[in-house]
Amino acid sequence: MIALIRSDAYRVLHARWIWAVAAIVAFLLLAPALMMRWTSMGPIRYDDLTGSALPMNGIQILAAAMASIVCCDRTDIGFARSILSSLGERARMVWFAEKCVFSLLLSAVLIVFAFVMGLLGLLVSGVPVANPEPAWQVAAWLGCTWLCAAPYVALTVLVAHLTRNESVTTVFAVLSAGGLIEGALLIGIDFLYALLGGEFLTVTAVVGPWLPAEIASAVGAGAQTMFSVDNAVSLAPAVRALVVCLPVAAATVAADALLVSRRDVA
């Protein structure tokens, strides 16, 4: 596993796209800060770090899109074929699991990078933070943000291995991490429920707070919100992330390693 991770890290670091992504993230976080500094426009102060000063909304989409690039490099299947033919039967399973683990590690790096760039932007902008959270809360918030991205990243890798199609995988990554697929599914179920005589949106009301997109949105609101108990389900978003996102990501990695690895390599 370590050897495969080293190999993937090498090929990703030697590819151009990763540096393009880094440049875009840095630009998106630093450019507004510079604008604020030069034009003296924007907020006078931020209430807190995680809720307002360092927004991480949409980071799941970028993490999932990166996973699709890692697993669907245009001729990757040919390169994968070359590696898989040199691996024994058991090592094949490890190879599939490693793709998920590597993509999850990459998303963690992305989140940390975005956080550092955000902090840098905050310093550049010169906008003060009224009530910065303690370090442990910020760390927990970053961990939860990663946890919320994890199911989408793992599912994207699974879809990449199932479809072996770059376009399908990328579209899936963006739609799923944007919460559109789970939202559409839920509405569909609600519609069927209504057809069967139930009240429309009943299912959404019950299941909605447990959807990864909903949890990610609550976590994105900041560390304070993340730890506050939601009245509707009586569980903090951080706990819901542990209860929902962790098992979904783990199950997806297991399915990829145990089931998808048994498929023929095209």
Place this chain on the structure above:
Amino acid sequence: MNVIETHGLTKRYRRKLAVDNLDMTVAAGDIYGFVGKNGSGKSTTMKMVAGLARPTAGEVVLFGDPERGGATPQGFSRIGALIESPGVLQSLTARDNLVAKALALGMTHAGAVADDLLALVGLDPTDHRRVKAYSLGMKQRLGLALALVGSPDLLLLDEPFNGLDPEATRDMRLTLVRLNHEHGVTIMISSHVLDQLDRVATRFGVIADGRLRAEFTDEELHERCGSSVRVRLAEPERGLALLEQALPQATFRAEPDGALVVTGATLDEVSSACFSAGVEVRELTQQERDIEEYFVELMGDEKGRSLFNTEKDGGAR
């Protein structure tokens, strides 16, 4: 020792039977030419041997070890494969491609391994161009180098001569022969380019419609493709009986137009035998049997001929 043995190897994709009950043997040290038309099951067979596809039925025994396929204690297989496409990462340099694979196989001196292999296949280790700027021939060489990472004992090459110019084809051929002779690598090559295959292969397997039609050595091939005599007689049936008596060492084959093709006898011998037997001869010609023609014949139909002609005309040689 047999490096590859397949027993009743079968692969079915939904309704299509890609490989049908294939029994094949590749011995250690062979350069095995695997010949067949497009869609005959060559690539599928190679994928099953490489462990990239699971057989629907039957088994592949590698290195005489049915359990672990001769895998190393670290779990790596002893196979290097170049199947269907060079399988290179276009956005990296050739060296980076090789380093990435060497790292994946847990090699410590990945850079040195990459440089050695690039030199072996005739690519420049200091070339900083990304692979997408390479010609198809250079990509094929890189594909071969990738297959060689880990010093495999068995090399599976699917159409390695595709897209190569004559010089590159010769280089590839010589590299394969060197790997076989100097490093003892057993090589299985599938190809349409029969004249190249004929120059390197020591054994051949012919596959058609997923079935192995024949296996023979290089010597057997050249015996079978030696010269023959075509003779058209006024009384073919009587003439055949008399010639069989006069030339017991020869073999006879009737052609659709009634002519006989005699192998194992010279033109003079056939001529004398006809004269002695008092058989009227209407046509008597010496003919060479083309290797390509022989393979097409083995593959069972005339459609194959057009395939090979296309390959030739397309400059694949």
